[in-house]
Amino acid sequence: MSEPILDIAGLSKVYPGGLKALDNVDLTIRKGEIFALLGPNGAGKTTLIGAVCGLVRPSSGTIRAFGHDMGREWRQARRRIGLVPQELATDMFEPVMRAVSYSRGLFGLAPDPARIEEILRSLSLGDKRDERIMALSGGMKRRVLIAKALAHEPDLLFLDEPTAGVDVELRKGMWRIVDEMRDRGTTIILTTHYIEEAELMADRVGVIAKGRLLMVDEKDAMMARLGRTEAHITLARPLGALPPSLAQYPVELEEGGASLCYRGGDGTGRGKAEVAEITKALIAAGIDYTGIDVRESSLEEIFVSLLGEEERAA
């Protein structure tokens, strides 16, 4: 799992108008992982993907994929990389089978109708093989784009906003597809607006804003480091002051002493355990309560918090 297959160093992209889309980005992707790149609109996610896939010319920096320099040995590297773009860009008049076969040939592989059939079936497109792409639904069209990207059996697959604009049912179907691709050993880099998506699927997460990679970490480690538990305990009778037994916990009285608020933990479950200890301490001190509301911070909150820190730093 730890073998690097993509190594980006000091990558910058400044567009002719002066917009700095990427600012000295360093990133290493390991074989077999799912890496989620999170960031708001215009953060540089698509530019970063474009720079690796040959759609964008970097202003500076180096990109090495599978040990090949993308500037000099791009042919060898590109053979092993697949891209599913954000836009539904495909020849709408083509039948599905022909469109996917074209993609395989474009990447220099011999025709293999059996393999293409297999890919189509795995994406639930088997019965659509002879249909024109224009006749398919939006979700099916996106599957066709995935099939086209998989036609040359890439080792590294970029999914740029794979579930943008698709309904919940299809989104879940897409997550299943990504899971299956990971099981087959494909390394996946996906960009997404849906934090839930990254939280469910990614092994590692990178947060990008204004072209700068703010943080890259294991998803679980990031949750543990930056995650928080927040609990509100509604008291039966308002308190004037905190009992001494709660002094060791990060708690405070709110709403005129009617509610006890806990903010602590680290995303590993320590927060929940402390909330349980607090409730026992309250009972031991003879303090009655009528309700408890406990919630863990999500990756989304971590993401928003990181962006907030970045804004303040700027």
Place this chain on the structure above:
Amino acid sequence: MIGWRSTWSIYTRELTRFLRTAFQSVLAPVLTTSLYFIVFGAAIGGRMPDLGGVDYGAFIIPGLLMLTLLGETTSNSSFGIYMPRFTGTIYELLSAPVGVAETLIGFVGAAMTKSLILAAIILVTARLFVDYSIAHPILAVIYIMLVAAAFSLFGFILGIWADNFEKLGIIPLLFLTPLTFLGGTFYSIDMLPAPWDTIALANPIVYLVSGLRWTFYGSSDVNIWISFGITFAFLAACVGVIAFIFRTGWRLRA
């Protein structure tokens, strides 16, 4: 090293695109050529004297061929590369392990093939109206292929330069067609009064029409080797521009 499988994929896909509109692609040149022969060959041509010993109806065949060849080749090739840019499917080409050689042979080769098919259709249609023979058939085929290659490359450049449909059509419509009409398609430059006969030589299409006419009838307004030289020079210039486009990524890569 050229990736021949990639090249073949691009080539066959482009030809498939052509075949999707095969009826229109074949019928249009047949109809247009027939109309030209009815109007210029039968109606007007009957009152025209032989030109350089060639019947007027036969005289206009190389010009008509060039008229269709330049227009169709340029538009086929420009559409071939413009449409992927317009629809966004160019991403696939740019992210694939294909370079300038595969792209050019695929797109330009397909545009050339379409043009040669059209040329054959026009010649067959012309035979229905006029009796003619070709003096240098091998040179004629080589010359047609050369012109088709040059204008396929030119169309490719147009397709990359254009950022809207208006620009895509403006060069063939406002420059290529008028220059072809004024380039001796329907008349010999000798027939023009001074100084127009000299001014006409500034029109590069004159050399193309004249070159093709020489391969048909063994005589023309300008020397055949000048025609070949100009066609080669134009082809080389187009290759140079395309090499620049791919090296810099102009209008292709952000």
